[in-house]
Structures are given as C-alpha cells and as structure tokens.
Amino acid sequence: MKPASALPAALKDALIAAAVSAAIFIPLVALRTDVGPTGALTLRTRWPEAALLVGLVFLGRLALVLWTGRRGLRASTAPGPWTQRLQQAGRLAAPAFLALALVLPAIPGVDRYWLDLGILVLTYVMLGWGLNIVVGLAGLLDLGYVAFYAVGAYSYALLAQEFGLSFWVCLPLAGLFAAFWGVLLGFPVLRLRGDYLAIVTLAFGEIIRVVLINWVSLTGGPNGISGIPRPSFFGLPFSMAGGEGTFAGFFGLEPSPSHRVIFLYYLILGLALLTNWVTIRLRRQPLGRAWEALREDEIACRALGINVTTTKLSAFALGAMFGGFAGAFFATRQAFVSPESFTFIESAIILAIVVLGGLGSQIGVAVAALVLIGGTEVFRDLQEWRMLVFGGAMVLIMVLRPRGLVGTRTPSIALGKKRAIGGDLVGEGRG
Amino acid sequence: MTTPLLEVDCVSASYGAVQALSDVSLQVMPGEIVTLIGANGAGKSTLLMTICGAPKPRAGRILLGGEAITGEATHLIMRRGVAQSPEGRRIFPRMSVQENLLMGAQALTTGDPTPQLEQVFTLFPRLKERLAQRGGTLSGGEQQMLAIGRALMSKPRLLLLDEPSLGLAPLVVRQIFGAIRQLNETTGLTVLLVEQNANQALRLAHRGYVLVNGRITMAGTGAELLARPEIRDAYLGSGHG
Numbered sequence: 001m002k003p004a005s006a007l008p009a010a011l012k013d014a015l016i017a018a019a020v021s022a023a024i025f026i027p028l029v030a031l032r033t034d035v036g037p038t039g040a041l042t043l044r045t046r047w048p049e050a051a052l053l054v055g056l057v058f059l060g061r062l063a064l065v066l067w068t069g070r071r072g073l074r075a076s077t078a079p080g081p082w083t084q085r086l087q088q089a090g091r092l093a094a095p096a097f098l099a100l101a102l103v104l105p106a107i108p109g110v111d112r113y114w115l116d117l118g119i120l121v122l123t124y125v126m127l128g129w130g131l132n133i134v135v136g137l138a139g140l141l142d143l144g145y146v147a148f149y150a151v152g153a154y155s156y157a158l159l160a161q162e163f164g165l166s167f168w169v170c171l172p173l174a175g176l177f178a179a180f181w182g183v184l185l186g187f188p189v190l191r192l193r194g195d196y197l198a199i200v201t202l203a204f205g206e207i208i209r210v211v212l213i214n215w216v217s218l219t220g221g222p223n224g225i226s227g228i229p230r231p232s233f234f235g236l237p238f239s240m241a242g243g244e245g246t247f248a249g250f251f252g253l254e255p256s257p258s259h260r261v262i263f264l265y266y267l268i269l270g271l272a273l274l275t276n277w278v279t280i281r282l283r284r285q286p287l288g289r290a291w292e293a294l295r296e297d298e299i300a301c302r303a304l305g306i307n308v309t310t311t312k313l314s315a316f317a318l319g320a321m322f323g324g325f326a327g328a329f330f331a332t333r334q335a336f337v338s339p340e341s342f343t344f345i346e347s348a349i350i351l352a353i354v355v356l357g358g359l360g361s362q363i364g365v366a367v368a369a370l371v372l373i374g375g376t377e378v379f380r381d382l383q384e385w386r387m388l389v390f391g392g393a394m395v396l397i398m399v400l401r402p403r404g405l406v407g408t409r410t411p412s413i414a415l416g417k418k419r420a421i422g423g424d425l426v427g428e429g430r431g
Numbered sequence: 432m433t434t435p436l437l438e439v440d441c442v443s444a445s446y447g448a449v450q451a452l453s454d455v456s457l458q459v460m461p462g463e464i465v466t467l468i469g470a471n472g473a474g475k476s477t478l479l480m481t482i483c484g485a486p487k488p489r490a491g492r493i494l495l496g497g498e499a500i501t502g503e504a505t506h507l508i509m510r511r512g513v514a515q516s517p518e519g520r521r522i523f524p525r526m527s528v529q530e531n532l533l534m535g536a537q538a539l540t541t542g543d544p545t546p547q548l549e550q551v552f553t554l555f556p557r558l559k560e561r562l563a564q565r566g567g568t569l570s571g572g573e574q575q576m577l578a579i580g581r582a583l584m585s586k587p588r589l590l591l592l593d594e595p596s597l598g599l600a601p602l603v604v605r606q607i608f609g610a611i612r613q614l615n616e617t618t619g620l621t622v623l624l625v626e627q628n629a630n631q632a633l634r635l636a637h638r639g640y641v642l643v644n645g646r647i648t649m650a651g652t653g654a655e656l657l658a659r660p661e662i663r664d665a666y667l668g669s670g671h672g
Contacts, residue, residue: 286537293523293534300521302485305509305538305585411527411563
C-alpha cells in the first residue's frame with residue numbers, strides 16, 4: 001500500500017475507533033455520580049480524563065493501522081508461524097513444563113507464595129482438563145461445570161466431617177458422586193445442542209449453588225462448612241508438634257508448615273496428571289474418538305451406529321468426575337467450603353481457559369490456565385485494573401487466535417505406527 | 432425363493448403432522464443393487480432414515496434378513512450389518528482420513544478393522560494417499576469415497592447410499608458408481624442407492640423404484656424403467672439419455 005493513501009485511511013479508521021470509545025467513555029468515565037453527605041447524588045464531570053482516554057484510543061489505533069496495514073491485527077485460524085513453532089517445540093515444551101512442575105518445590109527461592117500459586121494454577125489446569133473432555137472433545141457446551149466442583153468439595157467436606165473418612169476414601173467417592181450428577185444433568189440435555197444446552201447447564205450450576213445455600217441443615221447454608229479435616233500423608237498427619245506418628249516425626253524431619261503445602265502441591269499435580277493421562281489414553285480409544293466425532297457431526301455418528309446417548313453421558317460423567325476430584329482437593333486444601341466459591345464466574349473462567357487454550361488441546365489448556373490464573377495473580381498489584389488486564393488478555397488471544405492458543409488438532413492415530421504412538425504431540429500429518 | 436435381505440412392508444412415516452411416506456413397500460434381495468429415484472422432497476432420504484430407525488415408522492414393518500427391526504434403536508440396527516453413507520456425505524472435517532475410517536469401524540463387532548481398511552484401500556487407492564489429511568480438506572469426490580469407505584468399515588451386509596453423486600462432476604460420479612459396481616460384483620454386497628441422478632443410477636442398478644410424494648409409483652429392472660417414457664420425461668429430461 002502506498003503511504004500517501006495509507007494515512008487518510010488510517011486517520012479515518014482511528015477517528016471511527018475514537019468515536020466508538022467516546023460513546024463508551026463519556027457515560028462511563030466523564031459523567032460520575034457520587035453520594036453526597038446528605039445521601040443525595042451529585043453529578044461530577046471528568047472531561048479531561050475522558051478526553052485523555054479517547055485520545056489514547058485514537059493514537060493507539062492510528063499507530064496500529066499504520067503499523068500493520070489497513071486491516072489491523074490479522075486473525076489466523078491456520079497454524080500460524082508461532083503455533084507451528086509451538087507444535088514443534090511441543091515435543092520439548094510439554095516434558096519441560098512437566099519437569100519444571102515436578103521440581104518446583106525444590107527450586108531455591110520458591111517460597112510458600114509460589115507454591116500456593118502453583119497449587120491454584122494446577123487446580124485450574126485440572127478443572128480445565130476435566131471440562132475439556134465435555135466441551136473440547138465431545139463438543140457439549142457446559143456453562144455449569146462448577147456444580148461438579150461443588151459436589152466434589154461438599155462430598156469430601158461432609159463425608160470427612162460426618163463419618164470421619166480419610167481423604168483417600170473420600171476422593172473416589174467425591175468423584176463418583178460428581179459423575180452421578182454429571183449423568184443426571186446429561187439425561188435431560190441429551191437432545192439439546194449449542195445455545196440451548198448452554199442455558200440448561202447454566203441453570204444446573206445455579207440450582208446446585210442455590211440448594212447449597214438453602215439446605216442449611218446439611219450444608220450450613222451461606223456459612224458453609226469449616227474445620228474440614230486437612231489431608232494426612234497416608235495416615236501421618238502434618239503437625240507442628242513433630243512428635244511420634246506425625247509426618248515430620250516419622251521421617252525424622254524438622255517440623256515445618258511447608259511440608260503440608262508441598263504435599264498438597266504434589267497431590268494436585270498428581271490429580272491433574274491423572275486427568276491428562278486418562279484423556280490422552282481415551283482419545284486413542286474408540287470412546288474418545290466417538291466424542292470427537294460427536295463434536296464434529298452428531299448425525300453422521302448416528303449413521304455410523306454409534307450410541308449417541310451413552311457417548312454423551314460418558315463424557316458428562318467423566319468430565320464431572322474430574323471436577324469432583326478437584327472439588328475434594330479444594331475442600332481439603334481450604335479446610336472450608338461455602339457456596340460463594342462456586343459461583344457462575346468460576347464456570348466462566350474454567351470455560352475461558354478451555355476456549356482460550358484451544359478446544360481439545362491439552363497443552364493449550366495448561367498454558368491458558370497458567371496465563372489467566374497465574375497472570376492475574378502476578379498482576380495483583382494493579383488492584384482493580386487487574387480485571388482489565390484479564391479481559392484484555394482474553395480479547396487479544398481471541399483476536400489473534402480465534403481458535404485458541406493451540407487451534408490445531410493432532411490426530412489420535414497416525415499412519416503406520418497404529419496404536420503405539422509415543423509422544424502425545426506428534427505434529428499433524430507426521431508419523 | 433430366498434428371503435429378501437431388506438424388506439420394507441407398507442411403511443408409513445411422518446415428521447410431526449407432515450406425512451412423508453405412505454404405504455411404501457420394497458424388497459432388496461441379497462447381492463442386488465436397488466435404486467430408489469425421485470424428485471426433491473419425494474421422501475427418498477426419509478425412507479433410508481426410517482430403515483435406520485429414525486424417524487420410527489408409524490405403520491408397517493421393516494425386516495432385515497427376515498428379522499423385524501421396526502422401531503429398533505439406530506445404533507442397534509447398524510450393528511446388525513447395515514451401513515449408511517448419509518446425505519451430504521457428512522464426513523468429520525477436523526479428523527484425519529484414517530480417524531474417519533476408524534469411526535466407521537465402531538459398529539464392527541469383531542475387533543480388528545485392518546481387513547476392512549485394506550478392502551477400502553483396494554477400492555479407493557486415493558484414500559490411502561490421503562490417510563493423514565484432514566477430512567475437510569479433501570475434494571468432493573474424495574469426501575464421497577471417504578463416506579462410502581467409512582460405511583464399509585463396519586463390514587455391512589447392506590449398504591445404504593444417499594445421493595452419492597450430489598454436487599460431483601460427471602467424471603467423478605462415473606468413478607464412484609464404477610466403484611459401487613465393482614464392490615457389488617467382487618464381494619456380492621447388497622446396495623440400496625437413493626439418487627436424483629436417475630440416468631446413471633438406473634444404468635447401475637439391477638432394479639429400481641420410483642418414489643413420488645411418499646408413494647412408490649413404479650418398479651422394475653433398471654433397463655425397463657429407463658425405457659419408460661414417463662421416466663424419461665420426468666427424471667431424465669427428454670432427448671437426453
């Protein structure tokens with residue numbers, strides 16, 4: 001494009017962007033109501049601030065258009081240069097991530113804060129991988145995934161408190177209960193797809209939360225359940241007393257509060273890896289392939305003699321089970337659960353992780369969880385601007401990579417090698 | 432007299448209040464290629480789908496090899512040895528050709544899909560070259576080959592083909608129809624072919640039925656039907672043959 005014609009076009013583009021931003025910032029920033037001392041509302045105007053924001057948008061857009069050409073940022077659904085590089089690096093990146101995750105507690109300078117952050121990120125990685133089975137593989141849009149997280153958390157909390165069962169007994173039970181609720185949700189929505197399915201799952205998530213709030217005699221209502229037993233190391237409690245029969249005493253270590261954190265860290269790492277392993281294994285099995293085929297074309301699946309009912313229900317059940325595991329972990333880590341932890345925004349964040357990561361991509365989901373959850377923690381100092389960064393990151397990813405960070409799909413089976421494919425990130429079209 | 436492999440006996444079906452099929456009867460004998468021709472909306476695809484169990488027939492019986500399959504669930508019917516290449520091909524666009532083919536083997540009761548895979552490759556060598564390619568990137572003709580190949584993966588006794596010539600160039604149509612004939616001659620596979628391309632379909636098929644507004648109006652051998660003046664006028668365009 002000739003520079004002579006580029007400038008007026010860019011100016012026009014930037015003016016339009018400025019006009020749009022003015023329409024947003026005038027009511028949001030320029031006009032502000034404050035509550036006066038008498039309780040009356042007073043209108044305060046902040047024209048300079050609004051003008052500054054509009055000016056920034058104008059300049060930013062102008063620079064962007066001049067820099068990248070008329071079309072602005074270009075979206076790509078095709079494997080772009082850096083996804084291709086990511087795919088190639090994927091062979092190394094996935095094991096590297098894993099190795100880093102494994103040795104994280106041993107790295108000098110990694111303190112309690114970093115471990116807690118690691119636990120948080122891994123929890124969302126696990127939830128993302130769990131939801132990935134339902135949304136990414138089977139293509140069933142689930143907006144109420146947090147319900148299964150809640151079922152798992154409350155299952156553990158109640159079983160551990162009422163019956164004194166240990167974490168390792170409660171964990172499978174929590175997964176089982178969540179899977180049961182997954183099937184229960186699955187039945188009425190068997191015939192729904194897309195938007196309709198999303199609405200019903202959204203309602204389901206809310207129902208679970210409202211029941212938790214109102215069934216006070218069982219769940220403690222809005223007060224939640226506190227004093228949930230902390231996990232023990234296969235029967236050895238983590239205690240600062242450090243006597244005989246505690247973790248520190250048994251292994252002859254100096255009692256330290258970080259033992260429990262490190263244990264929790266490895267616990268969630270193990271659970272997340274279990275989710276990943278099961279998903280990768282299943283993708284190569286007929287069931288996993290049927291999920292993906294279901295996402296592609298349900299009618300074709302029926303024509304091929306696939307039992308669509310059981311295929312869908314199994315996806316709901318399995319996804320819910322991993323949500324339940326994560327919930328049980330959440331309960332034992334926090335030692336406190338309340339309905340407040342299971343609001344719709346949690347479902348939305350988990351879904352955002354799956355979508356931004358690239359539907360169906362395991363490594364993409366992990367990276368998206370790291371960016372979204374870890375990123376917002378790192379930007380904690382920005383306070384209320386943090387959500388702006390969060391939202392901005394999401395918009396940017398979707399503009400640049402509408403199919404998610406890893407939008408390409410790796411076939412679950414490759415020519416020649418049949419079922420014995422080693423790496424899970426074999427590049428598309430390569431054996 | 433041998434029992435027909437497929438017998439549709441006085442079947443009526445409807446979508447809600449809309450009657451799509453009324454009193455349709457047809458037989459397909461083992462080893463036959465039978466074609467069902469008719470205009471848009473005559474009920475051809477509905478009949479194929481009714482044979483597959485959705486929608487369920489309102490009246491009448493469907494027998495497969497003498498056993499009633501009326502009202503059975505689709506996936507169970509498919510497991511009895513029926514396979515379908517659905518209208519519009521409906522391959523899985525983001526899955527590789529190999530994965531698409533393996534999806535067809537899901538209804539296969541015996542475990543190993545390798546012999547079926549070999550059979551498909553002999554029939555359509557092109558698919559073997561494209562094995563790692565995504566289904567959505569294939570040409571229309573290749574997609575149709577894939578749809579038929581996918582249906583063959585379940586080792587069917589009866590193959591249902593819904594408009595395999597749809598949207599394909601004449602040369603490709605000839606190739607596909609040639610493959611169907613070859614399949615029928617070498618393996619004795621029974622085929623029920625639904626087509627709008629009456630000319631080619633009737634040349635290929637042993638027998639044909641004509642469906643008009645949900646009713647069978649004519650039946651006969653392919654050659655007989657091709658010779659009928661009504662057929663020539665309605666489906667072949669007079670003067671061309």
